[in-house]
Amino acid sequence: MKKYLMPIIMLIIFEAVAVTLWLTKDNLFYLLNFSYIGCSIALGLTLYIKKYKYARRITQLLVGSYMLFYLGVISNENMQIEGFWYYLFTGVFEAATIHYAVAKIFGPLIFGRGWCGYACWTAMVLDFLPYKVPLQPRKKIGWIRYIVFVVSLIFVSALFLAHVGNIETIMFWAFIVGNVMYYAVGIILAFVFKDNRAFCKYICPITVFMKPMSYFSFFRVKCDTNKCVSCGKCKTVCPMDVDMTDNSRKRKNGTDCILCFECVKSCPKKAL
Ligand code: SF4
Ligand code: SF4
Numbered sequence: 001m002k003k004y005l006m007p008i009i010m011l012i013i014f015e016a017v018a019v020t021l022w023l024t025k026d027n028l029f030y031l032l033n034f035s036y037i038g039c040s041i042a043l044g045l046t047l048y049i050k051k052y053k054y055a056r057r058i059t060q061l062l063v064g065s066y067m068l069f070y071l072g073v074i075s076n077e078n079m080q081i082e083g084f085w086y087y088l089f090t091g092v093f094e095a096a097t098i099h100y101a102v103a104k105i106f107g108p109l110i111f112g113r114g115w116c117g118y119a120c121w122t123a124m125v126l127d128f129l130p131y132k133v134p135l136q137p138r139k140k141i142g143w144i145r146y147i148v149f150v151v152s153l154i155f156v157s158a159l160f161l162a163h164v165g166n167i168e169t170i171m172f173w174a175f176i177v178g179n180v181m182y183y184a185v186g187i188i189l190a191f192v193f194k195d196n197r198a199f200c201k202y203i204c205p206i207t208v209f210m211k212p213m214s215y216f217s218f219f220r221v222k223c224d225t226n227k228c229v230s231c232g233k234c235k236t237v238c239p240m241d242v243d244m245t246d247n248s249r250k251r252k253n254g255t256d257c258i259l260c261f262e263c264v265k266s267c268p269k270k271a272l
C-alpha cells in the first residue's frame with residue numbers, strides 16, 4: 001500500500017474539500033465536482049505508479065475537458081482569470097473563486113503546479129503538439145504574463161465601473177473568446193519557439209498566482225545526491241527547463257515544475 005500513498009493522500013485532500021464545501025455551501029455540486037477531480041487525479045497517479053505511459057495525459061483529459069466543456073461551455077462558469085475577478089468583485093465565493101483558491105492560489109502550497117500538469121484545459125491541447133521538450137533555449141520574455149494579468153483585471157474593473165449590464169453574458173463570451181485566443185497564441189508560440197509549453201512560460205497570467213505559491217510547495221521533485229551520477233538525462237526530458245538536481249527552493253525554474261515526473265522516469269539511478 002505504501003507505494004500508493006500519493007494517490008491516497010490526493011484523494012483524501014480532494015474529498016475533504018468536497019465534503020467541506022458540500023456541507024458549508026449546502027450544495028451537492030461541490031461534492032460531485034471535487035470528488036470527480038480527486039478521483040481523476042488519484043487514477044492518473046495510480047496508473048503512473050503502474051508505469052502506464054499516458055497516465056498523466058488521462059487525468060489531464062478527464063479533468064481538463066470536464067472543466068472546459070461542462071463547467072465552462074454548458075454551465076456558463078467563466079473559469080478563466082476574468083471569471084475570477086468577476087466573482088471576486090461581486091463578493092460571491094462560488095465556483096470560479098473556489099476553483100482559484102483550491103487549484104491556483106492555496107493548493108500550490110501543497111501540490112505546486114500540479115494543476116498545470118494534470119488539469120489545465122489549455123495545456124491539455126498544447127501537450128498534443130510535437131515539442132514536448134523545448135528545442136530552443138528559454139527566452140527572457142516572462143514579463144508578458146504580468147501585462148496579460150493586469151489587462152484582465154482592467155477589463156473586468158472597467159465593466160463594473162461603467163455599470164455595464166449583462167456582465168454575466170459578457171463573461172460567458174469572454175470565456176469562449178479568451179479560450180480561442182489562448183489556444184491560438186499557445187499553438188503559434190509552440191511552433192515559433194519549438195516548445196509546447198511556451199505559452200505557460202511566457203504568457204499565462206495565472207502563473208502570477210501559482211509561481212510564488214508553488215515556491216513553498218510541500219510536494220516537489222528532490223534529488224538523492226548520493227545516487228546521482230550527474231549524467232544529465234533528467235534535464236533533457238523536462239518540458240519546463242527545471243534544474244531538478246538542485247534541491248534548493250531557489251533552483252533554476254523551480255516554480256515552473258508541473259510534476260509531470262518525466263525526469264523521475266528517465267533517471268537511470270532512481271535518484272529523483
Ligand atoms: S501555465 Fe497556464 S496555460 Fe500553462 S498549464 Fe498552467 S494554467 Fe494552464
Ligand atoms: S538522470 Fe538521475 S543520475 Fe542523471 S543527473 Fe539526473 S538525477 Fe542524476
Ligand code: SF4
Nearest residue numbers: 238257258260261263
Ligand atoms: S520533468 Fe521533472 S522537474 Fe521537469 S516539470 Fe516534470 S517533474 Fe518537474
